Amino acid sequence: MPTMNIIQAVNDALRLEMRRDPDVVVLGEDVGKFGGVFRATQGLYDEFGADRVMDTPLAEGGIIGTAVGMALYGLRPVPEIQFADFIYPAFDQIVNEVAKYRYRSGGQYACPMVIRTPYGGGIKGGHYHSQSPETHFVHTAGLKVVVPSNPYDAKGMLISAIRDPDPVLFFEPKRVYRAAKGEVPEGEYQVPIGKAKVTREGSALTLVAWGSMWHEVEQAAREAEAEGIDCEVIDLRSLQPLDTDTLVQSVKKTGRAIVVHEAPRTCGFGAELAAILQEKCFLHLEAPITRVTGFDTPFPYTLENEYLPRAPRVLKAIREVVSY
Amino acid sequence: MRREHEVGAVPRRQRGNHREWEPGRFVKEFPLYRLVAEDGELVGPPDEVTLSDAEVLKLYELMVLNRALDERMITLQRQGRIGFYIGSIGEEASILGSAAAMDEQDWIFPCYREHGAALMRGMPLVTFLCELFGNAGDAMKGRQMPCHEAWRPGRFTSISSPISTQISHAVGAAWAARLKGDPMVAITYFGEGGTSAHDFHTGLNFAAVRKLPVVFICRNNGWAISVPRERQTGSETIAQKAIAYGMRGERVDGNDLLAVHAATRRARARAAAGEGPTLIECVTYRVEGHSTSDDPRAYRPAELVEPWKQKDPLLRMRRFLARRGALDDAADERIRAGVREELQRVLKEAEAFAPKPPLESLFEDVYAEPTPLLREQLAELEAAVAADPRVANPRHSDA
Ligand SMILES: Cc1ncc(C[n+]2csc(CCOP(=O)(O)OP(=O)(O)O)c2C)c(N)n1
Numbered sequence: 177m178p179t180m181n182i183i184q185a186v187n188d189a190l191r192l193e194m195r196r197d198p199d200v201v202v203l204g205e206d207v208g209k210f211g212g213v214f215r216a217t218q219g220l221y222d223e224f225g226a227d228r229v230m231d232t233p234l235a236e237g238g239i240i241g242t243a244v245g246m247a248l249y250g251l252r253p254v255p256e257i258q259f260a261d262f263i264y265p266a267f268d269q270i271v272n273e274v275a276k277y278r279y280r281s282g283g284q285y286a287c288p289m290v291i292r293t294p295y296g297g298g299i300k301g302g303h304y305h306s307q308s309p310e311t312h313f314v315h316t317a318g319l320k321v322v323v324p325s326n327p328y329d330a331k332g333m334l335i336s337a338i339r340d341p342d343p344v345l346f347f348e349p350k351r352v353y354r355a356a357k358g359e360v361p362e363g364e365y366q367v368p369i370g371k372a373k374v375t376r377e378g379s380a381l382t383l384v385a386w387g388s389m390w391h392e393v394e395q396a397a398r399e400a401e402a403e404g405i406d407c408e409v410i411d412l413r414s415l416q417p418l419d420t421d422t423l424v425q426s427v428k429k430t431g432r433a434i435v436v437h438e439a440p441r442t443c444g445f446g447a448e449l450a451a452i453l454q455e456k457c458f459l460h461l462e463a464p465i466t467r468v469t470g471f472d473t474p475f476p477y478t479l480e481n482e483y484l485p486r487a488p489r490v491l492k493a494i495r496e497v498v499s500y
Numbered sequence: 501m502r503r504e505h506e507v508g509a510v511p512r513r514q515r516g517n518h519r520e521w522e523p524g525r526f527v528k529e530f531p532l533y534r535l536v537a538e539d540g541e542l543v544g545p546p547d548e549v550t551l552s553d554a555e556v557l558k559l560y561e562l563m564v565l566n567r568a569l570d571e572r573m574i575t576l577q578r579q580g581r582i583g584f585y586i587g588s589i590g591e592e593a594s595i596l597g598s599a600a601a602m603d604e605q606d607w608i609f610p611c612y613r614e615h616g617a618a619l620m621r622g623m624p625l626v627t628f629l630c631e632l633f634g635n636a637g638d639a640m641k642g643r644q645m646p647c648h649e650a651w652r653p654g655r656f657t658s659i660s661s662p663i664s665t666q667i668s669h670a671v672g673a674a675w676a677a678r679l680k681g682d683p684m685v686a687i688t689y690f691g692e693g694g695t696s697a698h699d700f701h702t703g704l705n706f707a708a709v710r711k712l713p714v715v716f717i718c719r720n721n722g723w724a725i726s727v728p729r730e731r732q733t734g735s736e737t738i739a740q741k742a743i744a745y746g747m748r749g750e751r752v753d754g755n756d757l758l759a760v761h762a763a764t765r766r767a768r769a770r771a772a773a774g775e776g777p778t779l780i781e782c783v784t785y786r787v788e789g790h791s792t793s794d795d796p797r798a799y800r801p802a803e804l805v806e807p808w809k810q811k812d813p814l815l816r817m818r819r820f821l822a823r824r825g826a827l828d829d830a831a832d833e834r835i836r837a838g839v840r841e842e843l844q845r846v847l848k849e850a851e852a853f854a855p856k857p858p859l860e861s862l863f864e865d866v867y868a869e870p871t872p873l874l875r876e877q878l879a880e881l882e883a884a885v886a887a888d889p890r891v892a893n894p895r896h897s898d899a
């Protein structure tokens with residue numbers, strides 16, 4: 177099996193899907209000949225031509241707005257937003273149009289599309305090349321929201337997303353774009369949307385994370401193991417739909433849970449998970465469900481390591497939760 | 501075949517008021533305004549020149565500083581001493597010529613290449629360099645990526661990465677000045693890529709509706725990262741877009757310092773006189789990559805760039821000044837040596853600051869006063885750093 181990083185896996189999925197289905201088109205800023213600022217669309221322009229890999233003017237609202245029209249008309253657009261931080265000019269189109277089209281037309285129309293966008297900090301990107309805006313979209317009914325943490329899932333989930341009848345926000349963890357490498361099968365395969373994955377089994381507590389924070393959580397779990405604490409780790413992968421069963425099963429077993437995300441804490445997705453878990457596991461809980469997250473500030477530049485909920489902060493929380 | 505009466509028998513002359521599409525029409529309607537030719541000769545009407553030779557010389561010195569700064573910082577980035585840099589190599593005349601044409605009370609709403617204008621407005625070089633390092637001397641407290649400075653004493657507003665958001669801010673400031681009766685004219689900068697963003701439309705529309713005192717400077721440098729100008733707009737020129745909004749448009753040789761200055765000066769005068777905003781297209785070229793993050797060889801043939809290197813705005817002003825007897829080779833070398841020395845000295849000064857701003861600065865300025873939750877989070881972070889110094893250390897655990 178070839179070894180790939182996440183960019184290569186995304187690129188591979190796009191290529192396979194474009195070969196399979198002539199309706200799949202890619203559009204966005206710099207995605208054409210240049211192959212995207214992170215090179216995720218590299219080579220697609222050469223293989224599929226300028227009519228399927230389209231550089232757009234610099235206007236995210238236009239990218240998503242035209243993708244809506246394309247989807248209504250029968251294409252399967254995969255728009256790229258260059259950085260998740262620049263998704264906001266398209267927020268109106270995504271929240272008011274993409275998300276509601278099926279519902280407001282009584283199911284007559286739909287706009288299936290996959291909005292790919294690199295998200296997250298840790299690359300010295302400051303305010304505008306670091307944000308994790310997933311919660312805004314999970315909060316919007318009608319959108320599916322997925323965040324792979326590794327190349328295998330990135331490829332399999334992107335293929336599933338492109339074939340999904342609903343619009344999918346596909347957040348790519350750019351901090352580990354190249355660093356996260358792994359074996360990826362050749363050819364097409366799907367990783368289902370809506371299924372979390374238990375990546376480490378343990379009994380002391382449950383750690384929940386997605387995207388690049390999964391790597392921090394995994395490291396914290398390794399360090400905790402050395403101290404004799406065996407953590408269970410869940411890679412959530414899909415935030416909407418949410419795999420409540422896997423979460424509840426794990427927390428009922430361990431009685432303790434820590435949710436880790438790099439978005440700010442207040443109204444972050446961790447708040448929703450904590451609410452669900454206390455509703456469904458109340459009598460099994462042995463400690464408060466804890467959040468280790470980014471702070472309620474804009475994403476900083478110099479102090480980004482302090483801001484990010486990396487392994488040392490997760491480890492501290494693990495110690496506190498097991499000795500509660 | 502349908503007959504006339506079947507479609508409503510509209511009298512012929514009312515049937516449409518479109519003008520036939522003639523390719524090249526707008527290039528003719530908006531001829532490139534130029535005062536100084538590439539060889540340094542004054543080719544425009546002398547009475548349109550708005551700068552004395554002494555003033556040109558001062559601006560030339562600033563251009564030399566701006567260029568040296570950009571070159572040095574690109575090197576620093578390659579050495580890993582700063583994280584990122586985005587400069588204005590080849591676009592200095594567009595930026596400095598226009599900024600210099602504004603009056604002291606005027607506000608500048610920059611894009612991300614106008615560092616020379618910040619320096620012109622009195623931002624100390626050391627403060628600019630500290631911003632690049634994001635260190636304890638950074639007036640922005642290490643919060644933004646390099647090249648996102650703000651300098652309030654010089655009425656130079658805060659740079660944001662999201663494209664074109666500053667355009668409507670400039671319009672709002674001009675509107676406020678009008679309401680307060682202040683003689684302030686706002687100037688704002690953006691790239692030709694930025695004309696595709698919604699704030700370009702919104703800003704120009706609002707400004708024209710109210711005839712607000714704004715000068716819009718589009719640095720048309722041909723490229724938005726890898727996307728060439730013709731993929732950005734179907735218009736032949738950027739300047740012609742002004743017509744649709746109901747304002748003046750001008751197309752200027754953006755590598756001609758004198759032309760940019762004169763055109764901006766006129767636009768400012770009209771704005772101040774209540775005659776409304778102007779869109780100025782400075783035709784220039786991005787001779788380098790977009791920033792230190794990209795390599796233009798992946799999308800742009802080198803042959804395209806060569807002719808523009810000959811049109812270098814510094815070279816042109818040097819030739820102009822030489823022809824006027826205001827600058828000889830020895831004096832030019834003195835300017836360059838002076839700039840090199842200054843950069844070296846100030847760089848040392850900037851690097852002497854502590855590499856990080858204090859921990860509590862992370863939680864300041866989110867609001868005028870930190871909220872109770874933010875205070876709690878600061879305490880949490882301090883405890884975490886005390887418990888494990890790795891919390892504050894570079895990343896250690898990528899997959
Ligand atoms: C809203 C938004 N989308 C995308 C980007 C990423 N981006 C940064 S600069 C740039 C190109 C800008 O080109 P142009 O406006 O011509 O300015 P130039 O860099 O040429 O001066 C892009 C796409 C961004 N900063 N903001």
Ligand SMILES: [Mg+2]
Nearest residue numbers: 691692723724
């Ligand atoms: Mg440009």
